[in-house]
Amino acid sequence: MSARPEDESEEEARRLARRSEVAAALARVLPGPAILARREDTAPYECDGLTAFKASPMLVVLPASESELSAVLKVCHRLGVPVVARGAGTGLSGGALPHRFGVTVSLAKFDKILKIDPNSCTAVVQCGVRNLAISEAAAAFGLYYAPDPSSQIACTIGGNVAENSGGVHCLKYGLTLHNVLRVRGFTADGEPVEFGSGALDAPGLDLMAVVIGSEGMLAVTTEVTVKLIPRPELARCMIASFPTIESAGQAVATVIARGIVPAGLELMDQRMTQVAEDYVHAGYDLSAAALLLCESDGTAEEVAEEVEAMRRVLEDCGATRIEVSRDERQRLKFWSGRKNAFPASGGISPDYMCMDSTIPRKRLAEMLLAIQAMESKYGLRCVNVFHAGDGNLHPLILYDANDRDQHRRCELFGADILETSLELGGTVTGEHGVGVEKLNSMCVQFSPAEREQFLAVKRAFDPAQMLNPGKVIPTLARCAEYGKMHVHRGMMPFPELPRY
């Protein structure tokens, strides 16, 4: 629903006046260069990794210390200004999408590793430290930080806390939640607060479990204590080829059922394999309907035992070819295609939409076949790469965003995948978060009473609802609207009418 032109100009005037007022108040607590107001300075903050959604922030601020951040939050709270915290901006669901009347708080200056303690196997880092930088700093002690989202070279630990990020190794080593001991931050009104502790638990309710994955809605994170774990002596990766999607799906379920917990268990379909092979030349078997990448790590004895156990399962399930990495160089080569799946897909299509639902592992083959059927239904191609061991899917729907009809069909395709995932007993997002992208799907996954309970949790932390408003939990009104407009299985009401 677009506003009338005169409304837009009135809104813009109101926004400019508000910007001056808020900028003046913030200038009393921040040095001038830490406040960005001009469009050319704020433009880089208009979206995160979900580039389909863009908005211009009213202001961007870059506090350099906890006291500056606290002061910013206090000013915003007093003036009733929405606050959107931002890390590296690599999120995939629009969690850091700016608010037109809000202040985007970049935490880029919180980039210090405060302590690496090999005795307790922990690190204390500021929120803006990059995920990979923690492992690099811990390497001197033979330790590393386990969660490895594919953006780990750029994404920050604060963003990982906001999203409860996973990665290809979380099957064995867990998500962010499982690897964090303590989160320090500030409440919406600028008070310091600590969730968890340097010990293994903290008194009272386990608030850290709610704060991790809360997408910047409950508090602003400034400092995180993470667990470090010993780097395994050895890791080997196996690639197994399967003649059908079903046999590959069955192999995944069987590996897990036999009690094996591989360090990684990923599935790529034939088209994804082709795309990845063209991009990195990893030597993948292009004749297979699906490839499984299985990693084993541990001591040399453990790895030898596990690789043999996995080989037996994969052969029993009909693998036509199995290759085990001989050395570290080859292991990394095996992984290179998987790790570059997203950029490789970007090379064969103007745009792609990445889905992120999770389903029970035993339904993987069923889901893949359903997606194949959707490709012809919506007239769009889809390539599939999964965290198969967790049942977490990343179908990439290929489309051209400049073609409105393709965009529309892509959105219907995506909604169909999410709703099919729910029907199979899954969830609409496994690790990328709801942000703004999956608000409508939340209306389908949760009842009105459940969504109201979520909103009540939000108000318990942030009574004035100033942190990242409008994200994660849809309002009852929005869901009612979506219910009216709801497009079930791609059947638009009045399909003959043009829509833009």
Place this chain on the structure above:
Amino acid sequence: MSAAELSRAPAAEHLRERILEARARRATLDIRGGNTKSFYGEPPRGEALEMRELTGISSYEPSELVITARAGTPLAELEAVLAEKGQCLAFEPPRFAPGGTVGGMVAAGLAGPARSAAGPLRDYVLGVTLLNGRGELLTFGGQVMKNVAGYDVSRLMAGSWGILGVLCEVSLKVMASKVKTATLTFDWDEPRSLAELARWNALPLPLSASAWHEGRLRVRLSGAAAAVHGACRKLGGSMLDPGEAAAWWDGVRDHGHAFFRPSEVELSSGECLWRLSVPSATPPLAHAGLIEWGGAQRWWRTRTAAQEVRALAAAVGGHATLVRAADKSAGAFAPLAEPLMRIHRALKSAFDPDRVLNAARLYADL
């Protein structure tokens, strides 16, 4: 698992009616499973809300590593069903006494000796269906391993002691039981034991439990046969007989050892059992007692004043829980500072505005 299915269960409907009725009278309900943990935390108060009618394993798929059970299901039944398929609850929940339930286990959120290696109970909660203090039946989370749709309310229930809702059904991640287990003993004093544990912690060893008590360190190794054998060679020490070892670890897990159970006489003389949760690398403290979790959990038997124990724990970045005592007027759990307490009060209001459920079980004003 779905709220819709559960809402048709007469036992769940009965619980809902009890909540609404108690709310109308401004009464407090004491959610009761097997009544095996009533000694833990603040004393239960109010009218008993019996959970034993709401039983049964709703679904169990060994290949998915997920089990879903109604809250009143006996924990022993759940563990037996898992053991038949070679699986287990990796965090070794303490049982304290026979008769405990799955719901009580999750509400208490406690973990046994395997905690430092396997993670807390919270990590294994995948989904819950609960009745809040308004009698609304709500489902959060699910049965899949990765789920970030909405706030993680299901994990908030772990260790919430029933103050936010009546758990009706829970889905838990289960694990394959370890192929091989061995327990080694070392006759070392406390400082040496703590130092060695810290050193081993940074090595890729299959350590699954550790406990130091009265001059002896016991460590348990669990995993693939090759890894356990390799670690035994690396660490040395003496191997404990497997039967004896299993019984000893159960004694730690369930507080079967006399150390954990002061007599009535000892309790009335002011002796208490404290649980200190501290950073694992914390050096020896005022009392030794029994040390678990690689140094991160320390049990004390002492008459030292509560304030002093809490100050000692806080000084090293930890906290102390008064577990067994004749007088718990100092509070069972370490008091919270603002703004944490404000958030706790607001969450209590968000789930249970009239304080019908387990009032004061966690903190006096919740």
